[in-house]
Amino acid sequence: MLGLDKRDTKFLLIVIFLTLATPILLQPFPESSTLAQFNAGYPDLMQRFAIFGIFAIGFNILFGLTGYLSFGHAAFLGIGSYSVVWMYKLLDYNVIWGLPLAVILSGLFALVIGYVSLRRSGIYFSILTLAFAQMSFNLAYSVLTPITNGETGLQVYTDDPQILMGATEPTSPHLFGIVMNQSAKINLGDWVFTFNNGYYFCAIIAIIAFYISLRIFRSPFGLMLRAIKSNQQRLNYTGLNARPYTLAAFVISGMYAGLAGGLMASMDPLAGAERMQWTASGEVVLMTILGGVGTMMGPVLGAGVIKYMENIFSKINEQVLHSWFGWLPDSLEGFVIFIAEHFVGSGWHMTSGVLFMLVVIFLPGGLVEGGQRIKAMFNNRGGDDADDPEHHPKHAPHVAE
Amino acid sequence: MDGILLQILNGLDKGSAYAMIALGLTLIFGTLGVVNFAHGALFMIGAFCAVSLQRLLGLSFETLDPTKKDFLGNPLKVKTPYIESWFGPEMGASIIDWSVPLAILFSIPIMLFVGWAMERGLIKHFYKRPHADQILVTFGLAIVMQEIIKHYYGANPIPTSAPSAFKGSLDFGVMLGFDPNVIIYPYWRLVYFAFSAAVITAVFSFLNFTTFGMVVRAGMADRETVGLLGINIDRRFTIMFGIAAAVAGLAGVMYAPINSPNYHMGMDFLVLSFVVVVVGGMGSLRGAVAAGFLLGVLESFASMNWIKDVIPGIDQIIIYLVAILILLTRPRGLMGRKGVMED
Amino acid sequence: YTNEPTGGSVTLGFNVPQTGPYADEGADELRAYQLAVEHLNGEGDGGMLNTFSSKALKGNGILGKKVEFVTGDTQTKSDAARASAKSMIEKDGAVMITGGSSSGVAIAVQGLCQEAGVIFMAGLTHSNDTTGKDKKANGFRHFFNAYMSGAALAPVLAARYGTDRNAYHLTADYTWGWTQEASIKAATESLGWNTVNTVKTPLAATDFSSYITPVLQTDADVLVLNHYGGNMVNSLTNAVQFGLREKQVNGRDFEIVVPLFSRLMARGAGENIKGILGSTNWHWSLTDEGTQAFVKSFGTKYGFPPSQAAHTVYCQTLLYADACERAGTFNPCGVGEALEGFEFDGLGNGKTVYRADDHQCFKDVLVVKGKDNPTSEFDLLEVVEVTPAAQVTYDPEHPMFAGGNLGTCNAG
Amino acid sequence: MADSSMNETLLSEQPKPKRKDFSKNRNHAATAPAYFSVWDLHAYYGESYIVQGVSFNVHEGEILALLGRNGAGKTSTLRAIARMDDPMLTHGEIWLDHHHLHDRKSYEAAQLGIGLVPEDRRIIQGLTVEENLQLAQIVEPKGWSLNRVYELFPRLKERRKQEGTTLSGGEQQMLAIARALVRDIKVLLLDEPYEGLAPVIVDEIEKTLNIIKEQGITTVIVEQNAVRALQLADRAVILDTGRVVYDGTADEVLENEALRNEYLAI
């Protein structure tokens, strides 16, 4: 189906199912339970999962396949966001204008930055991309304020031209009248499920993005990219020109980033300069590594985990802890809360730090490897490894049977 | 003229901080091949060694002074440092005053230990792993170290002052025949400059006048083979890591009086120090130091008003602009060695 | 309307920086919020509820509903702050969002609340834009702003340092810095000062030496540091290191001014702030009964006096609750109407009015000075002058605040 | 291999990867090991079981030819003996001059007298020819002096200041051999030392091997040019899929056509 073999089709169908059912899957705890804190099925976070998933999928096309580690992909994210908000300001709130522009513009920037940066490889390449992104960030924050609105972030003002704006048109982002921040809530007993237009919009685009990247992974183009990672010298002496391949990968992943940035602005009509800062570039690197470099699902998982911690763990405060551990004897409760406090609320960074270390120490292939190990535990050893859709390019060459 | 001279001084001073941080990083990153995102955290821990010693020396007992009131109207608690009660107020006060220089001695064993523990406990398993894994694990470690410091010291900067003997400025201009008070430079910054020059020289001579440097370089290129020659490369790597941590820590200790330390100061320097190391060229100590000074001086020049008037915002991007130009004209930075982290 | 409370409780969203450079300020804000919630729910000693001129609040929650709260981390980044606020609105059903420790974040979250249809009670935000160019019908600011700092500070500066000074500005290169620079510059120039130069410094700068040495080359005799937080600590420390405090220009002492002071941050600069003038929204050493009540309940609970950030967010919470009570509803439009033009007293700043035109509070502004002989680690600033509200009030159409549009309230 | 009953019991236990267990067969040491003795080695690359019970003994000063087809496990055996991390040795004993090597690290084995010339030469990047040699002399005691190896390979002397990795293939091979000789070794493990060398140089090296033999250094040589190796060697061991299939004198192999046909295809 769709040019995929059976295994990949099955894989894609699973992904589609998971994506569409997210509003239900992420809401496992009933509202009244103390664990409702861990529910993640609200529109903003689900949108973020999808958007950062797209960002990470795109990044993985570059990093996972070619091994070129860009430390400046956030620049494209920012460009995507700015394009979309500018379209709101100039035309109207329909996202149909901004998103293509976001993809094209970030593609063009990626072409220029990639063309220059790809003259070097390894760490030199990483630092070149970092330098470009940091320059963009610093300028966007200060000198370019007329275009970016600096620290405050670009947003729509009532006196903006908005020349296509109709009288009855929604005043927040929409797609031909489907308003992004509208949701349908369904109460089922003690559970509330939120089905949000914006999320489904992102989700459909994410599925398409995932499908495209799946095709790229399985294509001759993808094979060439993996060959570049493995031995560029051999590739040249096989009659292939590595440069256009890496550049194409760079531009594609830049466009993914631009799309992600555009979607961020489509969900929330504001574009801040921090989106271009190195920490944002670093975040997508962390997502990809955490999930599993070069795997299909890994980066998406990594994105999910990091965004989950940022949004859920940071909101657990002392009061919540008390409500969880109130049943413990007082002294013990005090102790448990004292320990727990280091890891939630203002200590959520600590949790992510520890998680990064644990994952990379115990699951060298990232979270995906964790999944594979669990799977292997169920398939009594020697089960069909061939069914594993994660063509995981092997780092350590010790898997030959 | 005098403006330019001052900016050169500023640049050298900034550069000496960059160079010292980059020197430590390049020992780990350029020489051992570990992408160490925790290097900034080591620098920060160094600075907090100074803070801690200052606190330690300032440990006090409290007495109530009924003549004064605190903000709630209760009798004021007056703190007297133990040191002052042991050594007498004068002597005690001057020991506290000298806490930053004392912290140098205090920090060396601590940093060596931190470096040792970090290498033995964690990094040693990562030499052969992909750089991506190293990034993740060291970044995680950096966060953990930061959070621990934040937990104990809070997020605000903590003032850490240089000994009062070093307060004030040296009038350089007079020595060079300018009017007095035109070219002045703070004593402590001059001390910092001299100190970093000393540390850099020490590290250079250790690595150049002994075979240690060669062995470590060889070990990075090919651990296995070096082992075949009967050399215990692990131990040398540990030592190297310890030295790198100590250099980073010393840079931090001495930096504390220049800018009050806070828990994320390491992250502020992290990106910059990677840029410096790479611009200097992977695997080159000299390159790292040269790049540190070069970027420091250029950054200072870029902040001069007439330059900013010509190119607005140049001081925001100068470092990155120069990095791009250098890396595009010289494939391996200023003096990089071939084959180090090029794939 | 959005998130109408249905059960026996109402949820407020406290969105403060818990990580990053302003984490301590955020932590202090959270303490004050918790205290406010206690007081609203009738626990503790009641704090400023007892001194507040409006007596609508009974200590039984708001409109009889128990006050609950959720917290979140802004990370001092617009994106993260909006994400956190959104989760409070979408997931936890918060009817009001408050907090923040920087203007960029405040403006971003204020915009969000306008779109989502909840009330935003700004925390520490000093930029003119929050209630100027970027003002929103759903947003309210208790904290003072850069213009007010200028208006309060300039006469004191003129009185102490003379009217013929040459000022040199170092300004953080982003929106807040610019508005503060413009405000101070305008205020001082109108009193006869001359501005020698205004220099923007990069946000990421940690060492300001290369911006300070050029000051030595000019005939400037006052350095104005339009920096906040870590930037302020570093630039001030650097300026003192370079001996600017000891410098004499044309027979007069060189002076440094830090227009926006924060006690928490000032601690980071240590000795260096002694004798330096600046302005602040509030200080615990004030002697009015509102301040005393607040300092007492805060100090008893936490063991140290509250910061101005803690004070402003405490007031904002009370003001919001009071407005709901008076409006008889949580509907943002009703609450907004109750807050607009509301006059009150007893919250530590003397008589105050929430101006309807731009949702800015007008009240006395404190001019403070770094204390020479502090008696404790909290006793860093002393109030040198309380500038009356009238002197810092401006026209809503003042050019520094023009261009914005409050719009109409959005109830979601 | 005298004690065949014990041998059997041990072989019947399937050794598992990732666990080192040297305790069981300690008493082997009591049966008077040869000068250099390798006993029942089992080693893994990750999950793949490559060295499947290799044993042999070599007397002091003897030359042993270790032969087998591509992929038979010769390199892996040498690497296991030199105690490199890969393949991982899970079972077996290695004794050299009354020292046990099986529970040591590769640098310790090297210090106790193992000298391996690896098959891909492994010249160290970034170091000159001379530095490559100096590196080998960092750990005392030293073996041959630099001058002496330069005499043997004048080519290296000429190229002394050149970066080692830019040498020609054959020159690199010389350097790799020289690097082993400048150390004080008891056993020289040569993995295809003639590869890439001009025939004249091969002659030279053969002479050298005879010289070091006279010095009492024991040599194990892996070589595809089996005939040449057998002419040089005293004894031969043939491997196939990680097991010893022949252990006897070199001459016998040269004479026994059936054996050569089956395992060496010559």
Add this chain to the structure above:
Amino acid sequence: MGILEVKGVGKRFGGLQALGDVNLSVQEQTVHAIIGPNGAGKSTLLNCFVGKLIPDEGSVLFNGQSLLGRTPHEITQMGVSRVFQTPEIFGDLSVMENMMIPCFAKRDGAFRMHAFESVDNESELIEKAEQMLIDVNMVDKRNMNAASMSRGDKRRLEMAMCLVQDPKLLLLDEPTAGMARADTNNTIDLLKEIKEKRDITMAIIEHDMHVVFSLADRITVLAQGTPLVEDTPQNIKDNPKVREAYLGETQQ
């Protein structure tokens, strides 16, 4: 006029004259061996053909077109393939994937944006690659990770990767070094067969005289960067100068 014409090529590394005035003409459909002592400059010469090094002087013509100044991939696309002295393969990929890459390069040129095709659908190329693996006796290893093969196998794989491209000129730098005798013989047979069946020319560097003498039509002996003699195998074998400088006594 040969398919490869080398005229007056010289190359120096710092003070070292690695190649000096090398003239060489390789005739179409022959096997031309280059032998010589270690460090004679044989690999360097090959590097000059494929764009890895640029000679300081002289010219290299392939089919009448200059090879100098062209990038490696252009040269390969012209029909020149090279087997390296130390095996260069795609270690992270499987053997079959290693084979597919040259197949694509041959069919699609130096770059093609085939991002929406599927490797699995290229049955024609897969067949071709498989056939080549059969020829070099490696089909059973088709799914193995290339890096975890023994060295002899890597060699064979690399050769197969070059052969599957049907190059016009195949440059082989010690292709059988480290190969077991049996495989060496197979390789000789394979190369012979290929020479016969396809329109292919080979230049081969070898130290294994057995290989050289069974394959070569002509031999050039290089010493110290310059050709010493060029002749037929038989004459080379009997040349006393060559025997002394290179072959030694053992080679009968």
